[in-house]
Amino acid sequence: MFEKSMSVRLIGLFTVLIFAAVSFTGCGNQRVITDSNMAEESRLIVDHAGRSVTVPVEISKVFSISPVGMILMYTLAPEKLVAWNFTIASEHKEFILPQYRDLPDLGGWYANKTCNTEELLKINPDLFISCGAVDKTSISLAERIQQQMGIPVVVVNSELNKLDQAYEFMGDLLGVEGRAGELAAYCRSTVDDVAAKAKQIPGEKRLRVYYAEGNQGLETDPAGSQHTEVLDFVGGINVADVPVKGGMGMTSVSLEQVLSWNPDVILTASMGPMGGEEGMVYNSITADPRWSTIKAVKEQRVYDIPDKPFNWFDRPPSVNRIIGVKWLANLLYPDVYKYDLKAEVKDFFAKFYHHNLSDQEIDDLLARSKAGVN
Amino acid sequence: MILSVEDISFAYPRRPDLINGISFSVDKGDVLCLLGPNGTGKTTLLRCLLGINKIKRGRIRIGGRDISEMSARELARLVAYVPQAASVAFPYQVMELVIMGRSPHLGVMSTPTEKDMEIARSALARTGISHLQYSLFSEISGGERQLVLISRALAQQSNILIMDEPTASLDYGNQTRILKIVHELASKGYTIIMTTHFPNHAFLACNKVAIMKKGIIAAIGSPEEIITDDSLSDLYTTDIKVVSTKVRGMLSEEVKVCVPLMTLEAAR
Amino acid sequence: MQEHVHNSRLSHKILLLLMALTIIFFTSFLLGRYQVMPDMVITILLSKIISLPQTWTDNMETVVLQLRFPRIIAALLVGGALASSGAAYQSLFKNPLVSPAILGVSAGAGFGASLGMILYYPWWGIQILAFLFALLAVAASFLVSQIFGGSSRNSMTVLILGGMVISALFQAMLSCVKYLADPLDTLPAITFWLMGGLSKVTNSDVLFAFFPIILSCIGLYLIRWQVNVLSIGEEEAITLGVNVNLMRIIVVICATLMTAAAVSISGIIGWVGLLIPHMARMLVGPGFALLLPVSLIMGSGYLLMVDNVARNLTAMEIPLGILTALIGAPFFVFLLSKVKRGWT
Numbered sequence: 003m004f005e006k007s008m009s010v011r012l013i014g015l016f017t018v019l020i021f022a023a024v025s026f027t028g029c030g031n032q033r034v035i036t037d038s039n040m041a042e043e044s045r046l047i048v049d050h051a052g053r054s055v056t057v058p059v060e061i062s063k064v065f066s067i068s069p070v071g072m073i074l075m076y077t078l079a080p081e082k083l084v085a086w087n088f089t090i091a092s093e094h095k096e097f098i099l100p101q102y103r104d105l106p107d108l109g110g111w112y113a114n115k116t117c118n119t120e121e122l123l124k125i126n127p128d129l130f131i132s133c134g135a136v137d138k139t140s141i142s143l144a145e146r147i148q149q150q151m152g153i154p155v156v157v158v159n160s161e162l163n164k165l166d167q168a169y170e171f172m173g174d175l176l177g178v179e180g181r182a183g184e185l186a187a188y189c190r191s192t193v194d195d196v197a198a199k200a201k202q203i204p205g206e207k208r209l210r211v212y213y214a215e216g217n218q219g220l221e222t223d224p225a226g227s228q229h230t231e232v233l234d235f236v237g238g239i240n241v242a243d244v245p246v247k248g249g250m251g252m253t254s255v256s257l258e259q260v261l262s263w264n265p266d267v268i269l270t271a272s273m274g275p276m277g278g279e280e281g282m283v284y285n286s287i288t289a290d291p292r293w294s295t296i297k298a299v300k301e302q303r304v305y306d307i308p309d310k311p312f313n314w315f316d317r318p319p320s321v322n323r324i325i326g327v328k329w330l331a332n333l334l335y336p337d338v339y340k341y342d343l344k345a346e347v348k349d350f351f352a353k354f355y356h357h358n359l360s361d362q363e364i365d366d367l368l369a370r371s372k373a374g375v376n
Numbered sequence: 377m378i379l380s381v382e383d384i385s386f387a388y389p390r391r392p393d394l395i396n397g398i399s400f401s402v403d404k405g406d407v408l409c410l411l412g413p414n415g416t417g418k419t420t421l422l423r424c425l426l427g428i429n430k431i432k433r434g435r436i437r438i439g440g441r442d443i444s445e446m447s448a449r450e451l452a453r454l455v456a457y458v459p460q461a462a463s464v465a466f467p468y469q470v471m472e473l474v475i476m477g478r479s480p481h482l483g484v485m486s487t488p489t490e491k492d493m494e495i496a497r498s499a500l501a502r503t504g505i506s507h508l509q510y511s512l513f514s515e516i517s518g519g520e521r522q523l524v525l526i527s528r529a530l531a532q533q534s535n536i537l538i539m540d541e542p543t544a545s546l547d548y549g550n551q552t553r554i555l556k557i558v559h560e561l562a563s564k565g566y567t568i569i570m571t572t573h574f575p576n577h578a579f580l581a582c583n584k585v586a587i588m589k590k591g592i593i594a595a596i597g598s599p600e601e602i603i604t605d606d607s608l609s610d611l612y613t614t615d616i617k618v619v620s621t622k623v624r625g626m627l628s629e630e631v632k633v634c635v636p637l638m639t640l641e642a643a644r
Numbered sequence: 645m646q647e648h649v650h651n652s653r654l655s656h657k658i659l660l661l662l663m664a665l666t667i668i669f670f671t672s673f674l675l676g677r678y679q680v681m682p683d684m685v686i687t688i689l690l691s692k693i694i695s696l697p698q699t700w701t702d703n704m705e706t707v708v709l710q711l712r713f714p715r716i717i718a719a720l721l722v723g724g725a726l727a728s729s730g731a732a733y734q735s736l737f738k739n740p741l742v743s744p745a746i747l748g749v750s751a752g753a754g755f756g757a758s759l760g761m762i763l764y765y766p767w768w769g770i771q772i773l774a775f776l777f778a779l780l781a782v783a784a785s786f787l788v789s790q791i792f793g794g795s796s797r798n799s800m801t802v803l804i805l806g807g808m809v810i811s812a813l814f815q816a817m818l819s820c821v822k823y824l825a826d827p828l829d830t831l832p833a834i835t836f837w838l839m840g841g842l843s844k845v846t847n848s849d850v851l852f853a854f855f856p857i858i859l860s861c862i863g864l865y866l867i868r869w870q871v872n873v874l875s876i877g878e879e880e881a882i883t884l885g886v887n888v889n890l891m892r893i894i895v896v897i898c899a900t901l902m903t904a905a906a907v908s909i910s911g912i913i914g915w916v917g918l919l920i921p922h923m924a925r926m927l928v929g930p931g932f933a934l935l936l937p938v939s940l941i942m943g944s945g946y947l948l949m950v951d952n953v954a955r956n957l958t959a960m961e962i963p964l965g966i967l968t969a970l971i972g973a974p975f976f977v978f979l980l981s982k983v984k985r986g987w988t
Contacts, residue, residue: 069828088826112827217833218767218844220961244960252832254961256843258711261703262678271829282764292710292846295703317828426883452885464876465738466930479873480885485866487933532884 050164050171051141051157055148061176063127067147068112069318070160071133076102077321077354078169078185079178084125087112090311093280097311097357111147119151129175130155133168134319135228139248162231162323163197166190185321188353192324193235196331199338200237209334211238212265212298213316215252219270219283220260223251229316232323233269236331236339241265261296267334268298271317272309281306281370305333306370311355325350333373343368378404378567379425379536384434386424394420395591398434402569402584404535407562409578409599410571412588413612418571421588422538425569427451438536452480456529458539461521464513470524471509474500477531492531499530503557519550526557537561539570543577555581575603575616575634587611600632608634654928658938665945672716672948675956678707710847718845718853718909719951720944723916725857725906727943728936729899730917731924732864735875735932736895737800740925744903744917747807747896751814752781753907758821758834767844770837771852771908777814778904785810786896800878840911840965842951849909856905860898864936867894872932913965915972916943922979 043059064082066072075083080102087110095103109117111132130151132144136159144155156175160168166186173182213230215221223229225240229251233240241263244253270284284306287293298304307315307326314326328346331339344364351357359367380401387393395417402408410418423429425436427443436443438454446454456477464473477499478492488496500506503523508516513524522542529537542558543551551574558581562568572578578585578599585603586596589611595602608616615637623631673689674682684700688708691698729744737746745751756777760770785806793802825831864871870891874881878888903917924938947964950971954962 088828215829216836217761217764217770220844221832221836242959244958250827250832252836254836254841254843254963255959256677256711256955256961258707258955259677259959259961261707261711262676264703282766286766292706295701295706423879428879428882447885448882448887449885452883455883457880457883459880465740466735466875466925468876468930472929472931473876476873476876476884479869482869484870484887487869 047156047175049156050159050168051136051144053141053144053157055154055156057154057156057175058128061128063125064129064131064176065108065122065125065127067110067117067130067132067143067155068134069110069312070320071131071158072110073312073318073320073322074133074158074160074168074172075131078172078182079176082176084127085122094309094311097351097355099356111143123151127153129153131158131172132156133158133160135159135161137248160319160321161228162235162319162327163193165321165324166193185354188350189321189324192327196236196327196339199331199335200235203237203335203338207335208237208239209266210241210263211267211269211334212241212260212263213269213271214283214287215271215317216254217283219268219287220257221252221254223247223253223316227251228319231319232315232326232330236327236334238267238330238334257292260293264296265298266301266303268296268304269315269330270304270306271315272307272313284370303373305372308367308371310367321354324354329368329371333371336373343372378402378439379569380437381425382435382437384424384431384436386420386429386431393591395424398591398593400586400593400596402567404567405562405565406584407558407568407570407582408584408586409582410569410586410588411573411575411578411603411611412571416588417591418588419540420591422457422540422569422571425538426455426457449480452532452534454534455536455538456532456534458522458525458529458537458542460540460542460544461518461525468513469509470500470505470511470513470516471496473513473524474509474528474531477528480532480534495533496527496531499527502530503527517550519546519553522546522550522554523557526554530561535565536567536569539568541571541573543572543574551577552580575608575618576632578603579632603632603634612636654934657927658934658941661938661941661945665941665948668945668948668952669716669720672719672952673708673712675952676707676712677956677959678703678711680704680707684708714845714847714850715842715951715955716948717850718842719948721850721853721857722842722906722910722913723920723947724861724940724944725853725902726913726917726947727920727924727939728861728864729903730943731921731932731935731939732871732895732899733917734921735871735930735935736892737804738875738877740922741918742804743914744899745811745914746804747785747900748781748810748814749778749900749903750907750912751811751818753778753904754838754912755781755814755818755821757837757908757911758818758825761830761833761837762821762825764830768848768852771849774908775904778907779900781810781814782807782896782900782904836963837911838965839963840913840968841954841961841963842910843955843961845909853905853909857902860902860905861940863894863898867891868933868936871895871936875930875932911963911965913947913968915968915976916947919972919976919979920946922976926979926982 044056045059046054046056048054062082063084064075065084066075066087069087072083072087080099083105085106085108089107090098108122111117130147130153132140132155134140136157140157144157148155158168158171166189169182169186169189173179211233213222213233222242224242224244224246225234227246230240242255244255247253268287270287272281284304288299288304293299307313308329312318312320312322314322314329325347328341329343332341332343347364348359351359381399383397383399385393385396398421410421412418420429424431427448443451475488475492475496478488478495482488500509503526505520505523505527508520513521542554546554555577558568582599584596585599587594587602587607595607603618605616605618608618617635617637618632619635620630620632673685684704685708687696688700688705690696726744733742733744733746734740753774756773757770760773765773785803788806788809789799789803793799822831822834825834870886873884873886874888874891881888920943921935921939924935924942928934928938950967951964954964954967
């Protein structure tokens with residue numbers, strides 16, 4: 003696996019260099035872009051940021067500027083998604099329908115990634131979507147991209163308890179109201195159910211949880227961050243009393259600080275969908291004697307966050323958090339939530355990913371992520 | 377002969393020769409003065425004698441031994457260098473610089489001892505600047521800096537001193553101070569090779585003069601026979617007269633002075 | 645006026661510095677986000693020397709011996725290494741504005757570490773890559789200078805130019821790696837590494853960096869007088885009997901080894917290697933024989949103090965490189981205004 007991701011990267015490196023060289027000589031085969039948008043009918047809509055945007059009535063090609071929207075689009079209408087935002091590692095691709103596995107990776111406007119704009123204009127999408135928290139930064143970014151690219155950008159609020167509205171809004175835009183309604187209903191019922199049950203958890207029963215990110219588990223995000231919404235939502239207490247960071251988040255803490263927090267539960271983040279050793283942080287925390295005196299490690303309550311096809315908890319904070327909520331709720335408070343997790347996961351994958359999980363696949367997915375494993 | 381130079385040449389790689397076929401020798405107590413216009417290879421020659429420039433042909437012997445077979449340490453015990461007083465990058469005190477003269481006598485891994493300090497102090501005393509030992513090199517005058525560098529060379533306890541324009545950019549008072557010291561050192565048995573742009577200084581402090589021209593030695597001998605109207609005018613391509621005058625109380629009653637003449641044609 | 649060469653006042657100064665360092669060292673054990681009472685800390689430390697009945701919790705022992713101990717030692721090693729290699733380079737290049745990074749060691753380490761991160765190497769693999777690429781960068785700078793100006797009169801300038809070129813090259817390759825890195829998790833990790841910090845240091849990291857740093861320090865200390873003479877200029881040093889080429893190589897090797905080892909466990913920490921030698925020079929003068937040990941002591945103490953701030957001020961770790969720059973830059977200006985002796 004190492005070799006594979008390495009060769010992918012080397013090819014990437016090479017491509018960058020070649021692009022640099024070619025950009026000086028200029029491209030020979032220029033394509034004439036047919037200005038079909040002009041002839042089409044358009045309509046005026048108001049997006050979640052309150053912006054009025056003119057969009058075509060018929061939308062068949064959508065590009066998301068960041069991974070959150072990309073996943074939303076894939077689950078809703080994969081046939082209209084024109085590109086990925088990052089290269090998906092092969093273990094994750096197994097859960098993607100074969101016909102979409104080879105969509106190009108065009109990057110996007112997130113973190114410090116940049117997008118290959120000319121390549122994108124060749125595809126000429128009808129619409130860009132920008133999913134995530136709605137704030138001044140995301141609005142001005144949307145405006146800027148719209149101006150630069152000449153393609154309408156709509157801002158969609160994809161906070162955990164707004165996902166139903168996000169699906170309905172997108173369903174209306176794309177003309178797939180039926181499927182959107184189905185997914186929205188699932189999101190709404192999950193959110194309502196969990197929110198109601200979370201209220202029943204008495205204060206003294208609430209578990210104190212540490213979210214371990216970074217390659218040594220010594221980066222974290224506090225309560226109130228968009229990266230830990232799932233934890234806040236299911237009624238866990240985030241031990242990290244550090245300031246909330248916007249954007250990509252992640253705050254360094256020392257192991258001594260984690261020891262003094264002495265969490266009941268540790269959630270380990272995997273190294274993301276681009277590759278990396280499975281369960282690297284999980285393995286290092288459970289094996290490191292320096293962590294061994296922490297309550298969560300002593301009581302074997304360290305859990306690796308499932309990350310297929312995309313992370314269930316964070317990075318990107320996508321619709322997969324809907325199943326992430328059920329997983330974490332059940333993990334922390336099985337007496338309160340009482341979900342049949344296997345059935346729930348099967349149902350979620352079938353609904354959102356058109357993928358019927360085998361029992362073996364479910365076991366693999368949750369191998370390091372269920373009670374009593376370590 | 378304490379120092380003999382036999383037919384040496386030097387050039388930087390893939391460059392023309394800077395000096396070519398130079399031979400001369402000096403004896404104990406000699407003060408040799410190298411005269412010549414800028415860019416004739418005086419400094420290059422000094423650098424060859426110091427082992428900074430590696431000669432490509434010929435041989436330099438000190439006390440009969442070829443210097444190309446010596447280490448830098450061995451050579452430094454025989455030959456000391458008094459560079460032109462430039463600035464140093466760091467705020468060194470005078471004593472810190474003078475004690476560096478002891479380096480060739482120290483092991484590679486050791487530092488100066490109290491005995492080395494004593495030698496450095498007496499070197500400062502010999503040039504008459506003991507009072508400056510804790511002053512910053514950067515804050516003393518040009519003449520004093522030159523004296524510091526001479527003290528360092530004395531602390532080195534080498535019998536041959538090589539001085540690169542020791543009187544450059546000094547006033548009359550400091551010039552004579554330096555030349556006096558040169559004279560004294562020679563009388564104590566030091567051998568001194570120096571460059572200068574003042575032919576007068578050759579009369580004052582030297583017993584040998586060499587005229588350098590385009591990388592070769594054009595003439596060598598005593599100041600009286602070498603420094604003439606013709607040789608100087610030819611060397612500096614301007615009219616120069618050597619005049620002599622009698623001054624009572626001088627070492628030799630007759631004093632020779634070179635005077636550059638500015639004729640009307642030259643001024644025009 | 646004071647004397648720099650041999651003076652009892654100087655040995656007093658060194659003694660005072662050593663005492664200050666000892667106090668900072670022991671105080672650092674008492675500081676931390678995890679509450680351990682001072683008497684417990686002392687008992688735990690003593691228990692390693694003499695056997696004592698266990699009156700402390702396992703957590704306390706982990707905090708003191710597994711977390712604070714390596715971190716404190718690492719701060720001493722890294723600070724000392726950066727300051728003394730900075731002092732060595734300033735003397736070698738006879739330029740007080742030179743820092744240990746001049747020959748590309750930091751740029752090389754940064755590239756190595758980020759390469760390790762996008763390949764998802766374990767932490768020790770990342771450290772080794774950082775170390776190796778740091779050495780490689782300096783070797784490349786040296787090679788460039790040898791090829792393009794080894795025998796010329798200004799070979800030191802050529803060496804610095806070589807360092808600049810190689811640094812720029814590795815910076816560019818680092819940017820390339822950052823561009824390819826996963827922006828969701830690897831990119832922040834690379835960014836954190838480049839900001840420097842000791843929060844992840846373990847006892848085995850300390851062991852990894854210990855020998856290169858200590859051996860290089862000893863190496864530099866042994867040739868301290870030769871380096872001192874070198875600081876007045878290469879050619880004068882030759883006439884004073886210094887084997888300039890050999891000494892230059894020894895200084896570059898020692899300074900590179902110790903900086904590379906330091907950077908590979910701490911990430912990139914600026915300003916220490918530039919600032920501390922200046923402070924040391926104001927205290928004991930420019931003579932390298934004293935400048936080296938004083939820079940070592942002051943660098944160690946300084947970085948230990950700054951790291952104490954980094955790990956104690958808030959629950960969040962403050963990247964060390966940010967703190968050293970925040971403190972260092974204004975302090976440097978202050979020094980410039982205070983300095984009476986001048987640098988030239």
